[in-house]
Amino acid sequence: MLNNNAPLQIHQLQGLGVVVEDIRRSMAEFSRFFGIEEWQLRRLVTGREFSITTAAGAPIEATLLWATGGTRNLKFTLIQPVSGNTIFRAFLDKRGSGVQDITTHVLSAAEYDVAIGKLARDGIKPLQTMRFGDALDLHYLDTVTQLGTLVNVLVPRRPSGETLQGILVDEVVRFNWPPVAERLDIQKPFHVCVLTQNRRLSVQEGFRRIFGIESWFEFDNESGVTSSGGTYMGKPANSRFRLACGRRENFSVEVVEMMFGDNVYQDMLDSKGEGIHHVMTTICDPSHVKSVQKALEPFGYTIVQDGAAGPIYYGYLAAQGRIADLAVEVLCPLADNWMEGFGEEFWAILKGPDY
Numbered sequence: 269m270l271n272n273n274a275p276l277q278i279h280q281l282q283g284l285g286v287v288v289e290d291i292r293r294s295m296a297e298f299s300r301f302f303g304i305e306e307w308q309l310r311r312l313v314t315g316r317e318f319s320i321t322t323a324a325g326a327p328i329e330a331t332l333l334w335a336t337g338g339t340r341n342l343k344f345t346l347i348q349p350v351s352g353n354t355i356f357r358a359f360l361d362k363r364g365s366g367v368q369d370i371t372t373h374v375l376s377a378a379e380y381d382v383a384i385g386k387l388a389r390d391g392i393k394p395l396q397t398m399r400f401g402d403a404l405d406l407h408y409l410d411t412v413t414q415l416g417t418l419v420n421v422l423v424p425r426r427p428s429g430e431t432l433q434g435i436l437v438d439e440v441v442r443f444n445w446p447p448v449a450e451r452l453d454i455q456k457p458f459h460v461c462v463l464t465q466n467r468r469l470s471v472q473e474g475f476r477r478i479f480g481i482e483s484w485f486e487f488d489n490e491s492g493v494t495s496s497g498g499t500y501m502g503k504p505a506n507s508r509f510r511l512a513c514g515r516r517e518n519f520s521v522e523v524v525e526m527m528f529g530d531n532v533y534q535d536m537l538d539s540k541g542e543g544i545h546h547v548m549t550t551i552c553d554p555s556h557v558k559s560v561q562k563a564l565e566p567f568g569y570t571i572v573q574d575g576a577a578g579p580i581y582y583g584y585l586a587a588q589g590r591i592a593d594l595a596v597e598v599l600c601p602l603a604d605n606w607m608e609g610f611g612e613e614f615w616a617i618l619k620g621p622d623y
Contacts, residue, residue, distance in 0.1 A: 271476070271480035271481075271482050272480065273480070274476075274477065274478060274479055274480030275383045275386035275387045275390075275478055276372060276373055276383055276387070276419070276421075276478055276479055276480075277479070277480045277516075278372055278373070278479040278480065278481070278516050278517070278519045279516065279517040279518055279519060280517065280518040280519050281370060281371070281372065281457050281460065281518070281519050282343065282370075282371040282372060282373070282374065282422065283338065283342075283343035283344060283345060283370075283371040284342075284343070284344055284345070284367050284369075284370060284371070284460070284544070284547070285344075285345045285347065285367065285368050285369040285370070285371060285418075285420055286298075286344055286345065286346050286347070286365070286366070286367050286368065286592045286594070287347050287348075287349070287356045287359045287360050287365060287366065287368045287592070288346050288347065288348050288360075288365045288592055289348065289360065289364075289365055290348065291309070291333045291335055291346050291347075291348040292441075294335075294346050294348075294365070294591070294592060295307050295309070295335055295337070295346060295441055295443075296443065297567075297590050297591050298337070298344060298346070298591055299337070299443040299445060300443070300445055300451070300567065301451065301452070301564070301569070301590075301591050301596070302338075302339055302342065302344075302451075302452075302454050303339060303445055303448065303451055303454060304337045304338060304339060304344075304443065305442060305443055305444070305445075306337060306440060306441070306442050306443075307335045307336065307337035307346075307440070307441040307442075308335065308336050308337065308432075308437045308440060309333065309334070309335045309437070309438055309439040309440070309441050310333075310334045310335075310432075310435065310436065310437055310438050311331070311332075311333055311334075311438050312330075312331065312332045312333075312334050313330075313331050314327070314328065314329050314330050314331070314352070315329075317400065317401040317435065317436075318398070318399070318400055318401070318435075319398070319399045320352070320354060320396060320397070320398050320399075321396070321397050321399075322395075322396060323393055323394050323395055323396070323410070328352055328353060328354060328396075329351075329352055330349070330350075330351055330352025330353070330354050331349075331350040331351045331352060332347055332348065332349055332350060332352075332354070332356065333346075333347070333348040333350060334346075334347055335347075335441070336432070339454045341454070341455070341456040341457065342454060342456065342457050342547070342549065343371075345371070347368075354396065355368070355395060355396045355408060355418075356368065362541075363540045363541060363543070364539075364540065364593070365589075365592040365593060366540060366543060366544070366592050366593055366594070367417075367543065367544035367592065367594055368417075368418055368543075369408060369417060369418035369419060369420045370417055370418075370419060370420065370460060370544070371419075371420040371421075371422065372419055372420070372421065372479070372519070373421045373422065374421075374422045374423075374424065374430050375421055375422070375423055376423070376424075377405075377423055377425070380407065380421060380423045383421075384407075387409065387478070390414060390477070390478065391413070392409055392410060392411055392414065392478075393409070393410055394407045394408065394409055394410070395408045395409065395410040395418065396408045400429075400432060400435050401434075401435065402425050402426060403424070403425060403426055403429040403432060403433070403434055403435055404422060404423065404424050404425060404429040404430055404432060404435075405422075405423040405425065406420060406421075406422060406423075407420070407421045407423065408420050409421060411474075411478070412542075414470075414471070414474035414477075414478060415462065415471060415474045415475060415478065416462040416463070416464050416467075416471045416474075416523070416542050416543060417462055417543055417544055446563070449559065450559070450560070450563045451560060451563065451564070452549065452550055452556075452560045452585065452596065452598065453550055453552055453556065454549045454550065455549060455550055455551065456549065456620075457520075457547050457548070457549060458520060458548040458549065458551070458618065458619065458620065459513060459515075459520035459521055459522045459547070459548050459618075460520075460521055460522070460544055460546075460547050460548075461521075461522040461523075461524055461544065461545045461546045461547070461548070461597070462521060462522070462523050462524070462542070462543070462544060462545070463524050463526070463533055463536055463537065463542055463543060463544075463545040464523060464524065464525050464542055465525075465526070465537055465541070465542055466525065467525070468510060468511075468512060468523050468524065468525035469512075471523050472484065472512045472514065472523045475514055475521055475523070476514075479516060479519070479521075480516055481514040481515065481516045481519075481521065482514075482516070483514060483515050483516070483613065483616070483617055484512050484513065484514040484617065485512070485513055485613065485614050485617050485618075486510070486511065486512045486513075487510070487511050487513075487577070488508070488510050489508065489509050489510070489511065489575075489577065490507075490508040490527075491505060491506045491507055491508065491529070491575070492506070494577065495575045495576060495577050496575065496576050497574075497575055497576050498573070498574065498575035498576075499571075499573065499574055499575070500529075500530045500531060500532070500572070500573050501530075501572060501573075502570070502571075505529060505530050505531065505573070506529050506530070507527075507528060507529025507530055507531040507534075508527035508528050508529060509524055509525065509526050509527055509531060509533055510524070510525045510527060511523065511524045511525070513617055513618065514617065515616070515617040515620065517621065518620060518621065520617065520618075520620065522548070524545065531573065532545075532572050532573045532584060532586070532595065533545065536593075540593070544594070545595060546584055546586075546594065546595035546596060546597050547594065547596060547597070548596075548597035548598070548599070549596055549597070549598070550596075550597075550598045550599070551598070551599045551600070551601075551619070552598060552599075552600060553600060553601075554581060554600045554602075557571070557583060557585075557598055557600060560585070561585065564585070564587075567587065567590065568587035568588070568589075568590060569585055569586065569587040569590070570585070570586075570587070571583045571584065571585060572584050572585070572586045572595065576602060578606075578609065578610075579601065579602045579603040579605065579606035580599055580600070580601065580602065580606055581599065581600040581601075581602050582597060582598070582599055582600075583597070583598050583600075584596065584597050585597075585598065
């Protein structure tokens with residue numbers, strides 16, 4: 269049953285906001301991995317049809333490099349802070365490159381006013397607002413305490429404003445990479461993963477309360493108990509992490525809590541802290557994963573962690589310092605009857621409405 273009292277009744281992921289050190293290098297890396305063919309690159313300077321204000325409404329002088337691109341179902345905004353005391357500079361200084369926010373809603377101004385009034389009761393307010401002339405407002409909501417990540421809400425101020433139509437594009441950057449057979453088949457964002465430190469349940473409750481996500485399954489992944497054949501950096505691993513995966517319509521989130529052992533989740537907690545760890549994009553045959561890994565090995569990518577939960581293989585493709593340290597999860601069937609035994613609700617949450 270849908271929770272229609274949630275302040276932000278979510279139905280899909282609009283995109284991921286990624287803060288980077290070098291936007292041109294990052295465009296090339298994201299294009300190679302995800303098969304993105306084109307980016308729109310803008311140099312945004314406050315005072316030139318563009319402004320930034322703090323939560324208190326104080327103006328910020330800043331310059332940003334801003335690139336938008338993506339696949340059919342997975343959109344990215346890459347942001348390189350050049351100058352100014354913005355949330356992007358603060359994120360980069362504290363954590364390094366990474367996914368800073370999830371873009372979740374396109375709302376009218378009236379809808380946004382209603383939502384922000386409800387969110388204020390939860391202590392949530394805009395952390396920073398960006399205005400693109402008379403086209404679009406971007407409101408970055410301070411939801412880290414409740415959700416483990418920032419939420420970005422788009423409020424168009426004219427038709428097609430959410431696409432930045434009419435805002436000068438300084439450069440269209442194009443790439444021509446090999447076909448799908450030589451890279452991962454990016455199907456859709458099955459889920460985004462929020463990594464937490466000892467607060468999986470409270471973050472899960474935040475997604476229930478704020479986004480209205482009521483359908484969940486939970487899994488306690490422990491080597492040799494509920495999972496088998498686990499490896500970490502290519503070597504057998506003994507670890508445990510607990511997860512809750514929830515869905516509302518076409519949006520799904522996985523909330524992970526690290527328990528013990530050598531694990532990519534512990535690596536991120538040690539080096540960056542909580543936040544978006546990975547996006548699951550692909551369900552495929554194991555042979556596809558092997559061919560993709562072989563093709564990406566010269567660029568430093570590998571399966572950094574994997575294992576099996578019954579007849580389901582899971583693995584994370586990543587490379588330190590590339591694609592902003594975002595990991596990409598794949599699932600593979602290990603038996604013909606791999607969907608048996610988990611139940612309809614499990615698959616509806618994992619795969620979505622069209623499973």
